Amino acid sequence: MYAALWRVLPGPWWVRVIILIVALAAVLAALVFWVFPAISPLFAPSDPGVST
Amino acid sequence: MSAPGDEPRAEGEQQPRKRRRLSVIGLLGELLITAGMLVLCYIGWQVWLADIITGSQYASQARSLSQKWDAEEQKDPTPAPTSSATAGPSGPAGTTEDVPVGTAPTKTADVFAALIIPRFDTPADPHFYRPIAQGVSNTQVLQKKGIGHYPTTGMPGAVGNFAIASHRTFYGGALHNVPDLRLGDHIYVETQAGWYMYQFRNLQYMPPTEVQVLEAVPEQLGVTADDRVITMTTCNPLLSTKERMAAYGVFEKFYPRAGGAPQEIATTVQAKG
Numbered sequence: 001m002y003a004a005l006w007r008v009l010p011g012p013w014w015v016r017v018i019i020l021i022v023a024l025a026a027v028l029a030a031l032v033f034w035v036f037p038a039i040s041p042l043f044a045p046s047d048p049g050v051s052t
Numbered sequence: 053m054s055a056p057g058d059e060p061r062a063e064g065e066q067q068p069r070k071r072r073r074l075s076v077i078g079l080l081g082e083l084l085i086t087a088g089m090l091v092l093c094y095i096g097w098q099v100w101l102a103d104i105i106t107g108s109q110y111a112s113q114a115r116s117l118s119q120k121w122d123a124e125e126q127k128d129p130t131p132a133p134t135s136s137a138t139a140g141p142s143g144p145a146g147t148t149e150d151v152p153v154g155t156a157p158t159k160t161a162d163v164f165a166a167l168i169i170p171r172f173d174t175p176a177d178p179h180f181y182r183p184i185a186q187g188v189s190n191t192q193v194l195q196k197k198g199i200g201h202y203p204t205t206g207m208p209g210a211v212g213n214f215a216i217a218s219h220r221t222f223y224g225g226a227l228h229n230v231p232d233l234r235l236g237d238h239i240y241v242e243t244q245a246g247w248y249m250y251q252f253r254n255l256q257y258m259p260p261t262e263v264q265v266l267e268a269v270p271e272q273l274g275v276t277a278d279d280r281v282i283t284m285t286t287c288n289p290l291l292s293t294k295e296r297m298a299a300y301g302v303f304e305k306f307y308p309r310a311g312g313a314p315q316e317i318a319t320t321v322q323a324k325g
Contacts, residue, residue, distance in 0.1 A: 001082040001083070028093070031093060032097055032101065032105075036093075039094075040098060040102070040222070044190075047194070047293075048190075048218065048219045048285070048287045048293065048296070049200070049202070049217040049285060049296075050258075050261065050296050051261070051263060
């Protein structure tokens with residue numbers, strides 16, 4: 001999968017590395033700002049208050 | 053990931069290429085590694101990053117609320133008491149009138165106050181400032197607004213108990229650093245009227261069912277209060293909900309809004325962003 005990705009990327013190796021770094025940053029930003037907040041209620045801790 | 057430099061190897065140049073393209077196991081392996089990285093990223097975000105991001109959002113919410121109150125105060129100054137009132141630990145009757153006590157919001161999740169604890173300032177959150185909303189419903193208040201006020205308890209500055217709850221981690225984790233509090237640390241509760249300063253007294257560890265901490269005199273059933281206390285409950289230990297922790301403070305002084313924020317928290321209230 002990643003080998004195929006490397007092959008389809010254009011340009012010399014350093015251009016591919018830059019493209020991959022930018023893509024990785026975009027993926028991480030999307031995860032941190034949209035995906036993770038959206039799924040975090042699924043793993044929510046229970047009520048932290050005191051109750052009987 | 054295979055580097056192109058791997059390829060010009062003398063023997064079997066053709067074969068690894070072919071195998072790589074066809075291998076189902078290889079694809080599955082890469083997918084599993086990716087999934088593992090995603091899970092690790094999620095955990096890292098949840099434990100270290102999420103509370104910093106959410107916390108700074110809450111801080112700016114609290115700050116803009118304070119600025120709104122300032123603007124309203126300037127437009128329509130309240131006839132404030134001539135000097136900031138003090139109440140001794142025994143709460144003599146004469147000083148009771150000097151401390152204004154607001155009325156509780158009727159709607160759940162309404163933000164009516166803010167919490168400022170200088171001890172909780174950290175490099176990641178240099179000006180600890182959090183809104184306090186009405187109610188302690190986990191889904192409606194604690195997950196959405198951060199800190200909730202137990203609706204059965206009193207308002208800030210009132211004789212009796214002002215009790216609030218917050219998650220220890222996640223959703224801003226407002227009370228994450230509660231064990232760092234030291235005797236006498238200042239705990240400010242801000243409302244439209246001004247700033248109520250409490251002094252930290254002690255911590256208590258208890259089971260989640262210990263609702264007596266919400267009594268007017270915490271842990272004393274049916275005793276008439278003459279002190280003004282704050283009770284802050286959260287989870288203990290970290291990342292667990294097995295126990296609860298309560299932090300108590302005793303009311304010390306009221307600073308009316310007309311006189312401006314006390315020196316100690318002036319930068320927190322005015323800081324940008």
